[in-house]
Amino acid sequence: MATHLDLEEQEQLDQIKHFWSKWGTPITGIAIVVMGSFAAWNGYQFWQQRQALQASALADVVAVAVESGDQTRVAQAFDAIKADYKGTLQAGYAALLVAQSAVNADKLPEAKAALQWAADSTKDEGYQAAAKLRLAAVLMQEKDLDAAAALLRGSFPAEFKGLVADRLGDVLQLQDKSSEAVAAYKEAWKLLDPQVDYRTLVGFKLNALGEATPESGTAISTETNK
Known part of the structure; x- marks a missing residue:
């Protein structure tokens, strides 16, 4: 005796057929686009690796x-x-x-x-x-000190701003702008990591201009108040 789907199963199949007849083509198209994008991404990754190797x-x-x-x-x-x-x-x-x-x-x-x-x-x-x-x-x-100063006053990533301030201080000092140079060196001192040896050189530059490093200045003030 032939088996027959019960009414509930037949109804589900009819719903699926109706849904697929209405949305099957768009879904297939989206699937193709997604798969194509995935293939394109892989291709792009391969191209980037190849570019990097050749550039190296x-x-x-x-x-x-x-x-x-x-x-x-x-x-x-x-x-x-x-x-x-x-x-x-x-x-x-x-x-x-x-x-x-x-x-x-x-x-x-x-x-x-x-x-x-x-x-x-x-x-x-x-x-x-x-x-x-x-x-x-x-x-x-x-x-060309004006051009150098203008360049250093431009946009830089945060990690470089201490070095930029230091170099700007050098430019300002060459322009005989001592007070502005001091301000730039103090900014560099503040931004540079205390563990970086180069920061000591910035301190020497401040000392050469008759300025203590910010920490030293604070310590001196405290002793004076005592």
Whole structure:
């Protein structure tokens, strides 16, 4: 005897058929989009890894060329990174290498160009900040103090603000703005981690301007009140 679905099961099947006849096509379309997006994401991840590997290889070429003093090779490898891999961390690293090599060779315009490119083009905030700090140092060497000060008064990640304040203090001191330089050094002292040795140098700069470090100043005041 043939078996038959009971009425409840038949009703459920009819509801499913009705639902699928109405919504099956949109659901299928969404599923295709989701699966396609997943495949695209995997493809993008693979592409990023491939870009990073290729950029690393070129950055290594830059490093070796800088070490050997082969300026032609440095320029070729750096141009290739700028053209095809400017969004990678390795591009920012290569730019800093190129700039340092140019500074060592007393080619400040070339150093400025590499650092400006890193500040404008690399997507990593750390490399951008490092490039700006070094660019300010190059501008100071060129005696373009107004440009250096303007650059240092721009936007920086919080982790770099202590170093930025210190360098701004150097610029202000060269501009004979001692009171403003003191304020910048005190800001640097406040922002730099007490465990960082560089903070001691900021203290020396304050002392050279006739100022105690904030902690020392407080201690002196306390003793005086006694």
